[in-house]
Structure formats: C-alpha cells, structure tokens
Amino acid sequence: MAPAFEDETASETNFSDVEQLHKSKVTVVGSGNWGSVAAKLIASNTLKLSSFHDEVRMWVYEEILPSGEKLSEVINQNNENVKYLPGIKLGKNVVADPDLEHAVKDATMLVFVTPHQFMEGICKRLVGKIRGDAEAISLIKGMEVKMEGPCMISTLITDLLGINCCVLMGANIANEIAVEKFSEATVGYRENRDIAERWVRLFSTPYFMVSAVQDVEGVELCGTLKNVVAIAAGFVDGLEMGNNTKAAIMRIGLREMKAFSKLLFSSVRDSTFFESCGIADLITTCLGGRNRKVAEAFARNGGKRSFDELEAEMLQGQKLQGVSTAREVYEVLSHRGWLELFPLFTAVHEISTGRLPPSAIVEYSEHTPRLNVLEGSAQYC
Numbered sequence: 001m002a003p004a005f006e007d008e009t010a011s012e013t014n015f016s017d018v019e020q021l022h023k024s025k026v027t028v029v030g031s032g033n034w035g036s037v038a039a040k041l042i043a044s045n046t047l048k049l050s051s052f053h054d055e056v057r058m059w060v061y062e063e064i065l066p067s068g069e070k071l072s073e074v075i076n077q078n079n080e081n082v083k084y085l086p087g088i089k090l091g092k093n094v095v096a097d098p099d100l101e102h103a104v105k106d107a108t109m110l111v112f113v114t115p116h117q118f119m120e121g122i123c124k125r126l127v128g129k130i131r132g133d134a135e136a137i138s139l140i141k142g143m144e145v146k147m148e149g150p151c152m153i154s155t156l157i158t159d160l161l162g163i164n165c166c167v168l169m170g171a172n173i174a175n176e177i178a179v180e181k182f183s184e185a186t187v188g189y190r191e192n193r194d195i196a197e198r199w200v201r202l203f204s205t206p207y208f209m210v211s212a213v214q215d216v217e218g219v220e221l222c223g224t225l226k227n228v229v230a231i232a233a234g235f236v237d238g239l240e241m242g243n244n245t246k247a248a249i250m251r252i253g254l255r256e257m258k259a260f261s262k263l264l265f266s267s268v269r270d271s272t273f274f275e276s277c278g279i280a281d282l283i284t285t286c287l288g289g290r291n292r293k294v295a296e297a298f299a300r301n302g303g304k305r306s307f308d309e310l311e312a313e314m315l316q317g318q319k320l321q322g323v324s325t326a327r328e329v330y331e332v333l334s335h336r337g338w339l340e341l342f343p344l345f346t347a348v349h350e351i352s353t354g355r356l357p358p359s360a361i362v363e364y365s366e367h368t369p370r371l372n373v374l375e376g377s378a379q380y381c
C-alpha cells in the first residue's frame, strides 16, 4: 500500500505545483503612505482570489529608524509600516523586502507606487531583472520632462522595462482608505481590457470601488496635474481668501488640466475628467491633501520658508509631488510658448520658487478667458 500512497501524494503535489505556476505573483514597488495602503488592499484580495499567490512582496527603500532598527525588519516583525502608515496592520501575507531585484524577480504583476522623482532611477536598476511576461500598473502621480518633451511615468516604465503599464488614480487620500472609508478609483488602460479587469479585481474591495477607462494618458494626467492645483488651493487657504476663491481656483485649475492634457494627447477623453481620477481627486486633494497643507503653511509664512524645509518638517519623510510637477509643467509651457495660456499653472511655479508673492495666485488667474483659445484645439505632439 505504501507505493500507492506515495503516488497519490506525488500527483497531488504536481497538481498543486502546476496550479501555483499559473497564479499571478504581485510585488508592490514602494512602501510610503499610499504604497503601504495599496499593499494592504491587494493583500486582502490575494487571500480571497484563487488566481493570485497569497503573498504580496513590498519593496522597501531601506531606512534606519531612530531606534536603530531597519524599517523593513520592523515592518515584517510588526506587520505595520511604523514610519509611513503607523497604527495599521498590513496583512500577514505582506512581506517587506529591501532588495529591489529580489523583490521583483518572480513577479508577474508589478505595482509601482513611489514618489515620481525616484522612478527613473528605479526603472534603470530593474532593466533585465524582471520577467518578460510581467504586467505593470503605476499609482504614481507625476511626470518626467525630457529633451523630447514630457514623459508620463507609465511611458517611462514601458520604455525602460519593455512591459505594458496601466495606471490607477483617484480621490484616494491614503490614510482614509487605510481605515476602510469608502472611496473610488479609476484604472486607465491602453488596449487590453482583460488586463485592466485583472487590475480592477486585484484592487477592488467593498470600500474601494474601481472602474476602468480606456484612456491611460487622461487618467494619469488628471492624477499628475491636480497636485499643481492643490498647491494653488493651499495658497488660497494660507491667505484666508475663503471658499468662493478656492472654488474658483479649482474650476480654473480643472480647465487648465483639461486643456494641457488635450494639447499633449489628442486622445484624452472629456469623460475622464468626470471619473474619480478627475474632478473627485481634484476636490479631495484641494480639501485634505498634503500638497494643500504644505502650500497653506508656505503662504502663511509669506513664502519666507521654502517648500523643502516645510515638507521635511511637516511630512516627516513623505514627499510632495505638486511643487516639482509645477516646475515640470512650467518647463513644457515655456518650451512650447504656452505660458500665457496657463496662468494658474505658471503662477504656482513662480510663487513656489519665490519669484512672485503667494497673493499672485488670484491676480494671475484672472486671465482664464485665454484658455478659450485652446478649446478643442490642435495637437502639439
């Protein structure tokens, strides 16, 4: 009887090996505030969905904590990112890994969620280190500006790593999702609806409702540009200009977001601005985001303390995206001769760099009728 038993065990093992081989393996590249919440969301789903491996690997940019311990080790001991998401359990199937190459090597689904300024360096380190059949999604709100022009982070990932990349953006203040308050998000995809649906399944929970639209650039530009408008909203708050002024800034900002997106990519759809990634993210960021908060402090101090100083003091290692995005947008605008067409975006950069006082945010935004020039206008790239 012994051999028969052995045979059965062998065939069961083989079957389970084959099953395991076909399961998607997820790695989250990034472990800041949103990166940690994304890992938590995903980890709750991989336990329930049979097409995914239970374990979710999370790459941690290693840091030594004031206690002298390594952040990655503390995350694995406590199942909690004590620096970037204190007080929240990530799920026991989240494994923090400080070795970038090791973290990604077996992954078939890569979730990129770091501050945008680090992504080019990370992608360069990953060339030749990931699986050829991997799929990616970027949760990163930001862009790079190259000699050739602006480059969205999803494009950077595709160009450097040779893999397809969707995006996920939305009205998603991480700390609220961490405690499971209801919100929505938008996946942007290029062609393959099946892959978009796989991402939707991986992220969706009863409190995190995800839908997909075929407009990668539109979704990603909404997430990127709203951070510039949030800086403007923070200036308005710091100057105590009131709700009407803030609403005006948000309206003008949305108009500039749409015009800029459509000038860069004629494929961008109007309807995308009505998804969670559009108007909803703009509202939540201008009400409760980090960009708004630090910009408010900047204006209260009359622009005398720099954003770098305030960011370090107020965010304790978390990073703003709006100031660098305003600079990147400004580079595109000045290179293409569009500065006067985007007075709000232009003013945010000039105020952030100290060339104009915070009060210029309203003076400069008076010229919005110029934007009419852009409505339904030609493509520039």
Ligand SMILES: NC(=O)c1ccc[n+]([C@@H]2O[C@H](COP(=O)([O-])OP(=O)(O)OC[C@H]3O[C@@H](n4cnc5c(N)ncnc54)[C@H](O)[C@@H]3O)[C@@H](O)[C@H]2O)c1
Pocket (backbone or CB within 6 Å): 030, 031, 032, 033, 034, 035, 036, 061, 062, 063, 084, 113, 114, 115, 116, 118, 139, 140, 141, 142, 172, 173, 174, 175, 317, 318, 319, 320, 321
């Ligand atoms: N936090 C939110 O509420 C939220 C929500 C939606 C989208 N996002 C977007 O997600 C992206 C990531 O933001 P986050 O909130 O997870 O991060 P964060 O700002 O909370 O944390 C900064 C992260 O950068 C890491 N880091 C520092 N120096 C680094 C380096 N040299 N190389 C690589 N990494 C380094 C830190 O370890 C930390 O993980 C951003 O594009 C942001 O706009 C954030």
Ligand SMILES: O=P(O)(O)OC[C@H](O)CO
Pocket (backbone or CB within 6 Å): 141, 170, 171, 172, 173, 174, 227, 230, 281, 284, 285, 288, 289, 290, 291, 292, 320, 321
């Ligand atoms: O805190 P912020 O300003 O980086 O914004 C966070 C999210 O992008 C809101 O959706």
